[in-house]
Amino acid sequence: MDAILIQILNGLDKGGAYALIALGLTLAFGTLGIVNFAHGALFMLGAFGAVSVQQLLTISKRVKDESITFFDAYKEIPYLEIWWGDTGRMIIDYAVPISILFVIPFMLLIGVLMERGLIKHFYKRTHADQILVTFGLAIVLQELVKAYFGANPIPTPAPAVVSGSAPVGAFFGLGEDLVYPWWRLIYLLASGLIIFAVFAFLKFTTFGMVVRAGMADRETVGLLGINVQRRFTIVFGLAAVVAGVAGALYAPILPPDYHMGMDFLVLSFVVVVVGGMGSLEGAVAAGFLLGILQSFASMNEVKSIIPGIDQIIIYLVAVVILLVRPRGLMGREGVMED
């Protein structure tokens, strides 16, 4: 029983990440009609936003390490620690939460620049062209990150307070063994909040209503004389922010490396298609669904029946859904057929 509960938690957590990436991807596709292969790279940039803030906070003074004699070695002591002692140490400890404050405007800027500088020239081009140019951009972005940060993952821990595990089992009355890392619970909560915020924004603001109308029928909204263009630019920025924040918050779970975006990219496309191209609700639902399915497929009991199922489950689900229900879970019929 608790094994199942904890796999559901795992699935929700994983699903939260999938859903957030797929949400941004769908926003860009639904409003702008852009298939953005650089979306994974935006997720990666967000994670490296957290890394950068951490590195900024730990800019260190190099002190000669006397214990090593046979070559010049240095110890590094962060200036913040030298100046403010414990307060400085605490600020460093909270690098990831603090980084969110920087990641939001940074990603908005990146998103807007990307839309104005590149994407807007590709609205009328084929999807293949969009894929290729954004794929090229993704390679460029990740190579730049690699050139600066190296290829090795960079540990970006969560604050010490939440680095341990929460006694979930005790809370549900299911025994002591059942624990779950605090940061993952926070991630789950945060992904829920972000999804909620995006939906609320689209549903309850006039801005959002125009965007939704634009997703349903772009030309008509354009005819209404509303400046759809500028709104869509902001939507693209919003998609970038969602991806970036998702990445920054994910950094303590998965030490960021330059390639992490590509690892998520294919998966998130599958999520989008399973959910239904252009359906925000579908993207979220499919994200959580696939996360949970993947968690269950990894259980030893399941794997002993079907060996290798945990490696292919996501693709298998995608194949079945596409063959049985081509528009995905919640998509409209005919979107992007032909």
Add this chain to the structure above:
Amino acid sequence: MSPILDIDNVSKTFGGLHALSDVNLKVEEGETHAIIGPNGAGKSTLLNCCIGRLEPDTGSVTFNGRNMVGMEPWDINHAGMVRVFQTPEIFPDLNLLENVMIPALAKRDGTFRFNPFRSLARETEIRDRAMSALADVSLDRFWNHHAGSISRGDKRRLELAMGLVQEPKLLLLDEPTAGMARLDTNRTIDLLKQIKESGMTKVIIEHDMHVVFSLADRISVLAQGRIIASGTPDEIRNSPKVKEAYLGESEDE
């Protein structure tokens, strides 16, 4: 003699909307049958039900003695019922000649033929037939132009050539002159009259009464998904019911 096309009790609803209700229509071999009616009367829906783009909820479409309902569009095509589309459905990336060669090849090759090693350059017969169909619609001079780059009126005529080259038993024409200049319209009427002499059966949907009355042997009037009248052009012209439902309105337009 039984009619070549027999639409029997066809109904079609979209959601709650009755697009077609119990439509009955018989088209005799060799005649030119016009279907007229106001916008949204269900004319295009009716054509779509004939060529397999839509499946009627009830009723049957019998063509040449065979029920067409549920058949694949390509099989309907090869049965001899061919449609000319209202919004030009051409191959914009090919040139005009190739656009017409495709249906000519369909006529010869059937629904599928795997001949990757046959040289297109040696398909002189197909080429000649396509060229003469282009000549029929006076587009032969532009044979090597890209179909995507010609005017809308020319696209309509190209459509017509694509239909004619298949020499169908029954040609369904969906507003063949819409979007054409007066001169072109007249030329098209002349062409269709010529075809009439060849004995090809035609069903024409048309708004332009000038076209309808100069071509049709018989006319059916469709309004709100029902056939409200059917008869010779004179009968229709004088029918008070039609005037009330359709002609009166259309003159205001």
Add this chain to the structure above:
Amino acid sequence: MSLKNNLVVMLLFSAIVLSAPWWLAPIGANYPDLLQKFAIFGLFAIGFNILFGLTGYLSFGHAAFLGVGSYTAVWSFKLLTMNVIPAVILGTLVSGVFALLIGWLSLRRSGIYFSILTLAFAQMSYSLAYSVLTPITNGETGLQLSQQDPRVLDAMAGIVPTEGLPTTNLFGMPMSGYSGFYFCAVLLIIGFWVTLKIFRSPYGLKLTAIKSNTMRMKYTGFNTRPYLLSAFVISGMFAGLAGSLMAVTDPLAGAERMQWTASGEVVLMTILGGAGTLIGPLLGVGIIKYFENIFSALNDSALRAAYDFLPAGLADFLTTVTSPFVGEGWHLTLGLLFMLVVIFLPGGVMQGISLISRFLRRRLGMAGESGGAS
């Protein structure tokens, strides 16, 4: 003498391919392995182009067929004979059957749904080949020859096993080095002839028409499924042939050949060169493989040597400026190149060539308008 004439085209093409070891020498790309790769990936790309370039169906799973071709060929070397003929034939056929299966399912959908279906099938093949199917694929290490392999045909023919591992051969001629290249080159020429015939056949015209307007094709009397499926299988067989040639020139097959990035590579090659054109995909192959093999190997000292003819200061400056783009930075250059090509030349390098030739023709005052590039 017109490029409309197949014979002229083929003679020209054969001459260019067979003389590649000469004219590629000045840019350092004439060593056997790279020449083989050009020919092998050339086959892969022109086959892919039959599907993508003609019908517009974008498969993201063609690497799976490449992988299947490789595995089949290596198994043929292990079980049957070191002669390459059965390996090539079997590799192509087995890939064809595999393509038939995947195509039959995937072609129920079109557009991006088709792409995702092929991607999903290929990723499943890759994951399974890497792990569960290890008895067949030898997992991460890759399927290799071994001394203990039965090789029944060779045994029947009385070929005595060598002390070391046997080498692939064509009736005794070893298939490594330049002879391997010429074997691949001959198959590339045959493959090119097949695509040329397809491009210039009624069948090919119909495939192009499907790309232009699928719906219209159906109402014109064509059942599009068998057309698409046959094109899919043909391109799958080209991929299988390419895969088996990889095994011929280097008898080892690894699962990574089937990964989605490998499928993505052939897409990039085709689009970069010019999808739907006869030789565009080959240009794409040339560019990408050259980058991967030559650019990636340039280091600072090689750069400095290349700039040696310049004044020292300028040479140092250029070395500093260019070094991030070569060697380990070759991916960066590739990414930038994709972006530039797609932004300015959506028709790929072929479009660039036709633009330049049109410009030159105008400058030279020559008459004759080419009938609109597609």
Add this chain to the structure above:
Amino acid sequence: MTKKDTTNSGRRGFLKATAATGVAASAPMFFIKDGHAAAHGGMNFRNNPGKAKSIKLGFNVPQTGAYADEGADELRAFKLAVKHLNGEGDGGMLNTMKPLALKGNGVLGKKVEYVTGDTQTKSDAARASAKRMIEKDGVLMISGGSSSGVAIAVQGLCQEMGVIFMAGLTHSNDTTGKDCRRYGFRHFFNAYMSGRALGPVLKKEYGTDRKAYHLTADYTWGWTQEESIKQTTEELGWKTVKTVRTPVGAGDFSQYITPVLNSGADVLILNHYGKDMINSLTQAVQFGLKDKMVNGKQFEIIVPLFSRLMAQGAGDAIKGILGTTNWNWQLKDAGSQAFVKSFGAEYGFPPSQAAHTCYVQTLLYADACQRAGTFYPPEVIKALEGFNFDGMGNGPTEYRAEDHQCFKDVLVVRGNPNPTSQFDLLQVEQIVPRKQVEYPPTQFGCKLGPYKV
């Protein structure tokens, strides 16, 4: 540039080749580089430098992909080795290696040059890159790499082409086991040695009554390591609760880690490497496994194969974790100090174990050529086989003739709980003597194959 010289000597080889095989009789002149020459007896062999003033070595390392940092470090070590061979710099381990035939004037009087290539950590790319070095650049030896799959693939190729391969970082038993080759040599240790070395330390630290749970990367290296460690721990009396295979590059391992929590196991063994290891370890620690008490015992995590670069990626999670490593820069022997000193002086930070093994391999190859008095591979191979040496950072070491595996002491290390710098991540817990990790050469089914190809 020496290109001209190599080409010339190749041309002579071509003439003989044509005469002998007849196959290339009608072939154009550039067939010369095809290297049929290697098929002939005597002193004619592929890429024979002949009278050239320099030789070329090929360094094939991952420059893109997950192991790019290790690759970069390997490349630094190679460059340093080339410098030292040519008598530049402070000489590094040339000052400590015993016995030493090298004179600091290149190899056999020829200056050493090098070319580099990107393996991308993919077998195909690695082989393509190796072929380029052999066919185009004319290298005599190839070294480098950071994974067993690539090492085995390149080693096989080198055997076919008759070029010596001095493996870089590869830990699978298969490299010098069932996939061993006459032309391949491995200085690095393997999974079996890791198990043997860990055994006594585990017994001392964690006792004999333990229940182990394995998470294993689902590919060849993971399996061999799981097998070796399982064998060792079960001999200690430990029980193996479960072994679970995880997909390579899974990223999030939570769904594999949670079942450990209530499995009754009190030890988690992570048979992961690189990014997978960083992720699975980080996440296992987040799930509280390090602070857990099971069966009245402290729960423990073991990572049998460690590297400092990986430890860097795992951050705090690595603290206190036991594992093994081939070499560590904090070793106090003269060889290690000499190497660290010249590496540190050159690049400003200490070398990794990958850098160390690549540096040593390059020197060993060069020394073997010097001792053999020729670059002719069969003679060089014979010079390396059974070679005993010291002063290279691992104590007295032997290149075993039967399977080309180096036998030397193995380091059991622990993640440093109180690092003083970003490099001070591992503590040497114990130097396990070579005797303890030895095994019969037939154990992993090695058949080396012929000297001449």
